[in-house]
Structures are given as structure tokens and as C-alpha cells.
Amino acid sequence: MDSRNNVEIIVIGAGIAGIATAYYLCTTYKKSSVLLVDSRQPMSFTSAQSGDNYRNWWPHPTMTDFTNHSIDLMEQIASTTSNVFNMTRRGYVLATRKKEIDDVIADLQVGYRRASPDSIRMHDAASALSYMSPDSDDWEVAPAGVDVLSNQQLIRQTFPLLSEDIANVIHIRRAGEISSQQLSQYMLEKIRNAGGKRLTASVRSIEVDRRFLLDIEGPGDIEHIRADVLVNAAGPFASDVAAMINVDLPIENIYQQKIAFDDKKRAIPRQLPFSSDLDEFEIGWTDEERALLTEDAETAWLTGPLPGGVHCRPDGGDKGTRVKLGWAFNREVSEPQQDLANEPHKHAQYPEIVMRAAAKLVPSLQTYVDDFPTRFSHYGGYYPMTRENWPLIGPLGVDGAYVAGGLSGFGSMAACAAGAICAAWITDGDVPDYASQLSLERYSDKALMAELTNAPSKGLL
Numbered sequence: 391m392d393s394r395n396n397v398e399i400i401v402i403g404a405g406i407a408g409i410a411t412a413y414y415l416c417t418t419y420k421k422s423s424v425l426l427v428d429s430r431q432p433m434s435f436t437s438a439q440s441g442d443n444y445r446n447w448w449p450h451p452t453m454t455d456f457t458n459h460s461i462d463l464m465e466q467i468a469s470t471t472s473n474v475f476n477m478t479r480r481g482y483v484l485a486t487r488k489k490e491i492d493d494v495i496a497d498l499q500v501g502y503r504r505a506s507p508d509s510i511r512m513h514d515a516a517s518a519l520s521y522m523s524p525d526s527d528d529w530e531v532a533p534a535g536v537d538v539l540s541n542q543q544l545i546r547q548t549f550p551l552l553s554e555d556i557a558n559v560i561h562i563r564r565a566g567e568i569s570s571q572q573l574s575q576y577m578l579e580k581i582r583n584a585g586g587k588r589l590t591a592s593v594r595s596i597e598v599d600r601r602f603l604l605d606i607e608g609p610g611d612i613e614h615i616r617a618d619v620l621v622n623a624a625g626p627f628a629s630d631v632a633a634m635i636n637v638d639l640p641i642e643n644i645y646q647q648k649i650a651f652d653d654k655k656r657a658i659p660r661q662l663p664f665s666s667d668l669d670e671f672e673i674g675w676t677d678e679e680r681a682l683l684t685e686d687a688e689t690a691w692l693t694g695p696l697p698g699g700v701h702c703r704p705d706g707g708d709k710g711t712r713v714k715l716g717w718a719f720n721r722e723v724s725e726p727q728q729d730l731a732n733e734p735h736k737h738a739q740y741p742e743i744v745m746r747a748a749a750k751l752v753p754s755l756q757t758y759v760d761d762f763p764t765r766f767s768h769y770g771g772y773y774p775m776t777r778e779n780w781p782l783i784g785p786l787g788v789d790g791a792y793v794a795g796g797l798s799g800f801g802s803m804a805a806c807a808a809g810a811i812c813a814a815w816i817t818d819g820d821v822p823d824y825a826s827q828l829s830l831e832r833y834s835d836k837a838l839m840a841e842l843t844n845a846p847s848k849g850l851l
């Protein structure tokens with residue numbers, strides 16, 4: 391079984407999830423008859439839109455374990471490749487104006503409940519010898535755990551750019567940035583070296599008869615592919631691919647946006663870690679703007695309180711000049727579009743809104759509120775989400791079929807673990823203890839589902 395139309399394992403989707411699954415199949419499990427099929431070039435759909443941020447902060451220990459596992463795997467690759475994908479680690483800075491943050495601390499305690507007891511460190515004095523400020527971006531020297539800064543002087547001194555009304559900073563230390571494009575290039579090369587193949591084609595339908603018979607549209611000479619094992623890594627189209635084998639996947643797509651611009655006025659120092667505002671707030675529209683927005687039912691909601699989560703970070707390393715701003719405030723479900731230009735939830739006002747919101751956290755951005763950058767990119771993609779915002783990795787309920795999907799806004803950081811776990815399911819390898827909780831099996835666990843349904847936070851940033 392070594393030709394392109396008769397393979398042992400077919401992986402549908404050459405985004406970061408499909409590539410990582412093929413990588414672990416080819417490397418850890420020494421599979422060679424692996425075919426990655428995608429109607430597009432690798433990494434060109436959702437995976438091309440990623441902010442490329444990673445963190446091990448989650449309001450549930452299973453998700454903390456899962457992302458820690460992924461970060462371990464990324465660090466292994468970084469150490470054996472001289473950090474070919476530019477992994478950095480200045481942490482995530484989560485800022486709030488609230489003085490009482492018992493709810494945030496409670497979330498941290500739940501998320502890090504399986505970590506060492508000293509992993510949440512409180513700093514309420516002006517000088518904190520035990521606090522290591524994020525001067526270096528080297529992932530190998532950064533501390534683990536979380537630092538909670540509650541002293542105004544310490545906050546001002548460490549993060550002088552943040553708004554003066556910030557009362558508490560939660561500094562997640564195992565967090566930073568990667569280049570998922572470079573990580574995927576490295577993996578694709580290893581897949582190729584191990585005999586894995588790639589095909590640019592669209593999967594139209596699948597027949598199940600002991601093996602899988604896929605009807606494809608692509609290069610003229612191949613119309614069908616037979617495979618023993620099928621991996622659904624189709625990102626926002628995972629439900630469509632699952633439906634081809636009569637499986638109903640509980641994944642919905644939500645469109646989220648970002649902007650990036652050249653920071654010509656040097657408003658953001660290159661050393662600023664990923665910084666996010668936890669507080670909800672209202673944008674300070676002028677009376678005239680407010681009246682115009684309120685008139686239209688489509689935009690009226692912009693005048694009310696908006697959820698927290700706006701974030702800002704420099705992009706391109708110390709020598710770069712770009713800044714990225716994001717805010718995943720959309721909650722409306724979309725039918726995923728093949729052409730993202732047709733997405734109805736792409737808001738024309740988004741660049742202005744995100745800049746205004748980010749300037750509340752980082753006032754030096756006000757210069758761009760007053761005088762918007764002339765050149766900027768406004769882009770976005772889908773978060774394929776389950777209701778609980780946990781991924782779906784593992785058996786699909788049809789013999790030989792698996793999924794690596796539902797990766798929401800965390801697929802770049804979680805791809806290594808998602809791929810390694812999916813590959814382990816396929817080959818009967820060792821899966822971590824929590825793996826069944828990340829598979830469709832969790833829906834039979836009533837206690838877990840009740841806990842997740844009632845959780846105050848789903849870890850969405």
C-alpha cells in the first residue's frame with residue numbers, strides 16, 4: 391500500500407492539526423503509508439490566521455494538562471532544532487481594574503489544581519524578590535506557574551505601559567509565542583522524509599465498507615482513494631466531513647478577527663508580553679457616533695458593555711515593527727465559508743473598535759485612535775468550537791475513523807498534543823489519562839458534562 395490512491399492512513403486537512411497528526415504517525419509510530427489531503431495549500435486556511443500565542447492557563451486541570459503536554463512537545467522540538475519555530479516565553483499578562491479578584495484566583499486554583507502547591511505566587515509588596523520580570527524572551531529560562539501582582543508600584547515598575555487604573559496583574563509564565571508556519575514546515579519535512587505524501591484535492595464523499603473509499607476532486611488522474619484509517623482534521627469543515635460517514639459532530643463555528651499594523655510611532659515596546667484586558671467595558675463613542683450606531687439594529691450592541699479579552703502584542707520579535715490586536719468578542723455562529731471574504735460576521739467597524747478597546751489597556755495606542763494607521767490588515771477565521779470549548783480528539787464511532795478537531799482559538803498551541811494523542815489512538819499507543827475526556831466519550835460522562843456546562847469560564851481569550 392504505497393501509492394497515492396491506496397493508503398493505510400488518510401488525513402483530511404493539512405492545517406496544523408492534520409500536519410501534527412501525520413507528523414506523530416510518521417515519526418513516533420513509524421507509519422509510512424500516510425497521505426495528507428487538502429483542497430488548499432498546507433496551513434492556508436484557519437491555521438494562516440492564528441495569533442500564534444500559547445499558554446497553559448485554563449479554568450480546568452484537564453485543559454491545563456493538555457496544553458502543558460503540547461508545550462512539552464513543542465519544547466522538545468525547539469531544543470532539537472535550535473528553536474526553528476521561534477518559541478518565546480514572556481508569559482501572558484492578564485490585567486484587571488478590579489481590586490477584589492477572588493473569582494480569578496479561584497479559577498487559577500482550579501486550573502492549576504494538579505500543579506505544585508507553590509505554582510500560584512501572590513505579590514502584594516512593592517519589591518518582590520521572588521518575582522522574575524519578563525526581561526528575557528528565552529523559553530528555557532522563564533519560570534513556570536503564575537505570579538499575581540497586586541501592588542501598584544510593582545505593576546507600574548514592571549509594566550509601565552499598562553493603564554494606571556490596573557489594580558491586579560495575573561502573569562501566566564508558561565506562555566508566549568511561536569511561529570506555527572515554521573513549526574509546520576519542519577513537520578512536513580519530517581513527514582516527507584518518512585515516506586508520507588501530500589495531495590491537493592477536495593474530498594467530496596466517503597463510502598464506508600470495511601475500508602474507506604473517498605471520492606475526490608483534484609488532479610485529473612485520481613478520482614478515488616482507498617484507506618484503512620481516516621483522520622478528520624478538516625478544521626471548520628470537520629462536521630461536513632463527519633457527516634460523510636454519518637457522524638454528527640457537536641462543533642459550531644464562530645468567526646473571530648484580528649488586526650495587524652506597522653507600529654510606525656513606536657507605541658508598543660518590542661518587549662511587551664501578550665497583554666489582555668480582563669474587564670468588560672463600554673467604548674467611549676461620541677454622542678454623534680453613539681446615535682448613528684444605535685439607529686442600526688446590526689450595530690446597536692456596540693454601544694453597550696462588551697466582554698473583556700481585548701489583547702495586544704508586538705509581532706515579529708525584537709527587530710520587528712508590527713503589532714497585533716485581537717478581541718474574540720463575537721458569539722454568533724456562522725456557516726463556514728470556503729471564501730472568507732463572504733463571511734457575514736466580519737465587522738467593518740472591527741479595526742476601530744479593537745484599537746479603542748486596546749487603548750484602554752495600553753494608553754500609548756491612543757495615538758492610533760486619533761490617527762488610525764493608514765496601512766493595516768484586518769483578517770479573521772473560524773473558531774470551531776464545542777459548547778464547552780474543549781477539543782474533540784480520538785475515535786469517531788465508525789471503525790477506523792478518528793477526529794482531531796474542535797480546536798477553537800487554541801489549535802496552534804495544542805496541535806502537538808492533539809496530533810500525538812490522535813496518532814496514539816490510531817496505533818493503540820499510550821494515550822494520556824485524560825484523553826477520553828477530550829474525545830466523544832466525554833458526552834457519556836454526565837458529571838463532567840454538568841461541571842463543564844456550569845463552569846463560569848470556558849477559557850476563551
Ligand SMILES: Cc1cc2nc3c(=O)[nH]c(=O)nc-3n(C[C@H](O)[C@H](O)[C@H](O)COP(=O)(O)OP(=O)(O)OC[C@H]3O[C@@H](n4cnc5c(N)ncnc54)[C@H](O)[C@@H]3O)c2cc1C
Pocket residue numbers: 402403404405406407408427428429430431433434435436437438439440441442443444591592593594623624625626627628631646647648769770771772773794795797798799800801802803804
Ligand atoms: C483570528 C484567530 C486567531 C487565533 N489565534 C490563535 C492563537 O493565538 N493561538 C492558538 O493556539 N490558536 C489560535 N487560533 C486557532 C488556530 O488558528 C486553529 O485552532 C488552528 O489553526 C486549527 O487548525 P486546523 O488544522 O484544525 O484547521 P485548518 O487550519 O482550518 O485546516 C483544516 C484544513 O482542512 C481542509 N479541508 C476541509 N474540508 C476538506 C475537504 N472536504 N477536502 C479536503 N480538504 C478539506 C481545509 O482546506 C483546511 O486547510 C486562532 C484562530 C483564529 C481564527
